[in-house]
Amino acid sequence: MNISSKFLKKFAVACACATSLLPATVHAQQQIGHIFYILLENRNFTAGTDTSGGSVVLGNAAAPYINSLITPGNPNAAQVSYCTAYHNVLALPGGTILANSIHPSEPNYVWFEAGSNLSKLDDNDPYGTGRSVQQIANFLANNTLVSGQNISGLLNSAGFTWKAYGEGTNLITANGTNSNAAIAGQHLTATLELEANWTVPLVSFSGSNVTYLNPYNNSTQWNFACKHTGSLFFPDTNGSNVTTANVSTSNPFSQNYPPLAQLATDLANNTTAQFNVITPDQFNDMHTALTGGFTYQGTHYTGDLAQVAQGDNFLSILVPQIMASHDYQNNGIIVIWTDETEGTNQNDFNHTLTEIVISPLAKGNAYASNLNYTHSSDLNTLQKIFQVTAFTPTGFLNDAANASNSSNGATGAGFGTGTAFDLSDLFQSNIIPTTIPSMKIVPSGYVLNRRTNKVTQTVTVTNLLNAAITGPIYLAAGNLSANTAMANSAGVTQNNTPGSPYVLVTGSQLAAGASTTVTLQFTPPATGSITDSLFLITGGTP
Amino acid sequence: MNTTLKNGLTFLATAFALLGAPALHAQLLTFDVDLNTAALNSQNSANAPFYLDLQLNYGSTPQPSSTVTLSDFQFTGGNALGSATTSGSASGSLGSTVSLTASSSSQFNELFQQFSSSTTDINFHALVSESGAGTVPTEFATAIFDNSLGSPAPLFTSAPDTQSLVLLNLNPTNTMANVGAFTSISSADGNTPVTGISATITPVPEPSTTAAILGGAVLLFAFCARRFRRLPLAGTPPSPTFD
Numbered sequence: 001m002n003i004s005s006k007f008l009k010k011f012a013v014a015c016a017c018a019t020s021l022l023p024a025t026v027h028a029q030q031q032i033g034h035i036f037y038i039l040l041e042n043r044n045f046t047a048g049t050d051t052s053g054g055s056v057v058l059g060n061a062a063a064p065y066i067n068s069l070i071t072p073g074n075p076n077a078a079q080v081s082y083c084t085a086y087h088n089v090l091a092l093p094g095g096t097i098l099a100n101s102i103h104p105s106e107p108n109y110v111w112f113e114a115g116s117n118l119s120k121l122d123d124n125d126p127y128g129t130g131r132s133v134q135q136i137a138n139f140l141a142n143n144t145l146v147s148g149q150n151i152s153g154l155l156n157s158a159g160f161t162w163k164a165y166g167e168g169t170n171l172i173t174a175n176g177t178n179s180n181a182a183i184a185g186q187h188l189t190a191t192l193e194l195e196a197n198w199t200v201p202l203v204s205f206s207g208s209n210v211t212y213l214n215p216y217n218n219s220t221q222w223n224f225a226c227k228h229t230g231s232l233f234f235p236d237t238n239g240s241n242v243t244t245a246n247v248s249t250s251n252p253f254s255q256n257y258p259p260l261a262q263l264a265t266d267l268a269n270n271t272t273a274q275f276n277v278i279t280p281d282q283f284n285d286m287h288t289a290l291t292g293g294f295t296y297q298g299t300h301y302t303g304d305l306a307q308v309a310q311g312d313n314f315l316s317i318l319v320p321q322i323m324a325s326h327d328y329q330n331n332g333i334i335v336i337w338t339d340e341t342e343g344t345n346q347n348d349f350n351h352t353l354t355e356i357v358i359s360p361l362a363k364g365n366a367y368a369s370n371l372n373y374t375h376s377s378d379l380n381t382l383q384k385i386f387q388v389t390a391f392t393p394t395g396f397l398n399d400a401a402n403a404s405n406s407s408n409g410a411t412g413a414g415f416g417t418g419t420a421f422d423l424s425d426l427f428q429s430n431i432i433p434t435t436i437p438s439m440k441i442v443p444s445g446y447v448l449n450r451r452t453n454k455v456t457q458t459v460t461v462t463n464l465l466n467a468a469i470t471g472p473i474y475l476a477a478g479n480l481s482a483n484t485a486m487a488n489s490a491g492v493t494q495n496n497t498p499g500s501p502y503v504l505v506t507g508s509q510l511a512a513g514a515s516t517t518v519t520l521q522f523t524p525p526a527t528g529s530i531t532d533s534l535f536l537i538t539g540g541t542p
Numbered sequence: 543m544n545t546t547l548k549n550g551l552t553f554l555a556t557a558f559a560l561l562g563a564p565a566l567h568a569q570l571l572t573f574d575v576d577l578n579t580a581a582l583n584s585q586n587s588a589n590a591p592f593y594l595d596l597q598l599n600y601g602s603t604p605q606p607s608s609t610v611t612l613s614d615f616q617f618t619g620g621n622a623l624g625s626a627t628t629s630g631s632a633s634g635s636l637g638s639t640v641s642l643t644a645s646s647s648s649q650f651n652e653l654f655q656q657f658s659s660s661t662t663d664i665n666f667h668a669l670v671s672e673s674g675a676g677t678v679p680t681e682f683a684t685a686i687f688d689n690s691l692g693s694p695a696p697l698f699t700s701a702p703d704t705q706s707l708v709l710l711n712l713n714p715t716n717t718m719a720n721v722g723a724f725t726s727i728s729s730a731d732g733n734t735p736v737t738g739i740s741a742t743i744t745p746v747p748e749p750s751t752t753a754a755i756l757g758g759a760v761l762l763f764a765f766c767a768r769r770f771r772r773l774p775l776a777g778t779p780p781s782p783t784f785d
Binding site for chain 1: 595597599600601646649650652680683685687690693694695696703711
């Protein structure tokens with residue numbers, strides 16, 4: 001197959017997805033069930049010889065559960081695949097220049113949503129003195145080529161459900177207020193707020209009191225940080241405007257930010273969202289050691305190792321709970337994700353992050369993918385799974401369009417053997433769709449035209465990209481029922497579902513975001529219904 | 543049951559009747575259609591007779607069947623002529639009620655009725671049942687034809703299919719904004735000699751909703767009147783009690 005015909009075939013497939021946008025989406029969702037991302041903090045999976053970033057996860061005695069997941073033959077690893085070369089975004093084999101060093105935490109969570117840190121290089125809260133949302137808006141106003149869309153927003157617009165569970169949020173305090181109010185000196189309890197009283201957590205808070213008992217680490221300490229939930233930094237998913245936080249119960253996204261304690265109920269009732277992000281508090285995500293340390297499986301850890309043990313303990317409880325649910329067992333996916341590398345020269349390829357996929361659809365038995373990955377690989381994968389297109393030249397969210405950096409032939413622990421756009425190597429074949437729609441079609445119903453005695457159907461074709469699509473573009477009716485014929489067809493396809501009648505949509509190009517309407521005419525069937533499968537073709541002779 | 547509880551339940555029932563009833567019938571769209579046909583008068587000899595065409599055509603499977611019920615037909619300045627021609631599931635007559643049901647076993651459903659050219663307005667009431675959506679939606683269309691080309695021909699309009707005066711792609715999430723109303727325009731091929739034939743759509747509450755609201759209002763009135771009667775009149779000393 002030569003390059004042009006290969007391209008043609010690829011684009012036809014892409015357009016076919018676009019054409020049958022609803023069927024394509026349904027197909028993906030039939031194969032892949034609910035998705036659960038568990039977000040961890042600041043912990044290297046491997047770090048070469050560097051020890052300045054703390055102990056690593058791989059082989060750490062304080063992380064027995066995580067290591068059981070990635071040990072072939074271990075029962076816990078049966079449905080597990082993982083990455084051996086998942087790097088900080090913009091990492092290079094020898095390390096990045098300072099300007100491309102994406103740290104601390106918040107820029108990575110923003111990247112996980114948008115494929116860019118959108119200028120963020122700090123951990124400020126979304127509003128108040130931090131003003132991260134305003135900072136992002138200012139950046140976007142001056143950088144119009146960068147997209148401000150985010151994955152949760154795209155899912156929302158496409159009608160998919162999403163939730164961002166936060167540990168410590170939407171709990172009742174000892175004074176009866178909502179913990180999200182972050183009132184100075186508030187004492188949390190472990191009691192959930194009534195759902196009607198939930199708000200969007202737009203202020204960070206922490207503390208300790210005997211009124212509260214953490215169900216995972218049994219401490220009386222809490223620590224919720226906005227910086228670890230990326231969707232809070234986008235007005236289209238935080239229910240606020242650029243300048244002012246909406247912390248009322250009337251915020252339209254209040255139900256999208258349940259307390260983590262709600263997850264068990266949602267799992268039991270099969271009411272988790274199609275896309276779930278789980279943000280542990282800063283003790284259970286490996287960020288901060290509990291005051292007084294943490295005893296785990298008979299060993300008392302303090303400091304750096306306590307952080308690891310707390311996170312491992314959290315996962316050892318939460319992951320089996322999710323795996324026992326219908327929403328997981330019906331082809332669900334759990335991803336254990338980590339935000340950033342730590343240590344000296346943390347942006348080189350010696351430093352890797354923990355990225356573990358658990359799913360009935362994964363290759364399983366601790367399959368180790370040795371390609372190079374970043375957060376953009378997750379984003380690219382999510383867009384393909386949900387078939388959601390951003391209004392960018394490629395349809396992907398900023399850097400999600402790009403392959404991860406290659407090792408350039410360098411080898412060593414942490415150096416992958418190739419590049420990856422998505423996480424498909426971790427899954428069985430043909431699970432992750434290969435592309436996202438670049439166009440969509442919306443057909444009308446049928447009307448019998450009395451003058452022509454033809455059944456007419458109008459079809460609107462829309463370019464979803466922020467770039468023109470070069471013509472000619474054809475609309476074809478695949479598998480057209482035998483009881484009719486396309487009366488105004490310009491011919492039948494030779495290369496794409498051969499024998500399908502088609503019409504020309506445009507001979508030139510379809511401008512960015514533009515729509516055009518074409519009319520199909522069919523001969524009236526004597527009996528039965530007209531059935532077909534419309535699809536688009538571009539890039540050459542149909 | 544004590545009085546307070548009974549009153550409370552009465553109030554709740556009233557509130558439900560007032561607020562809840564419309565939501566229970568959200569899948570129905572009801573509206574009046576006014577087709578302004580006055581411009582046909584000048585075309586009597588050349589293009590008469592004229593025809594009213596009503597269609598409900600099934601889209602793609604899987605999709606539940608849908609029904610459109612049309613009633614209260616009025617021909618101002620003229621009248622329907624002869625019997626209607628029907629196809630598919632279309633049934634009834636303009637003198638009473640016309641019913642169109644589109645399903646996987648009956649894709650094309652049409653009623654075709656001649657009317658006198660002196661007609662200046664055609665009015666009817668439409669009740670659309672929208673129970674599901676398909677990739678290709680079920681479509682309701684209304685058109686007027688003349689006798690061009692020796693056979694009934696549609697007026698050229700600004701509608702996407704160039705012939706309809708009223709167009710609706712059925713979907714349970716539809717609002718009245720989704721009902722398309724169009725006007726005939728002159729066409730490049732000269733096949734439409736009459737311009738200015740137009741459709742106007744007016745939403746109306748369905749009868750059951752109206753009844754529910756009225757019923758709720760009556761209950762609310764009764765509840766308030768009962769409470770009012772129990773209040774002592776100003777300046778009237780309370781009656782002595784001996785228990």
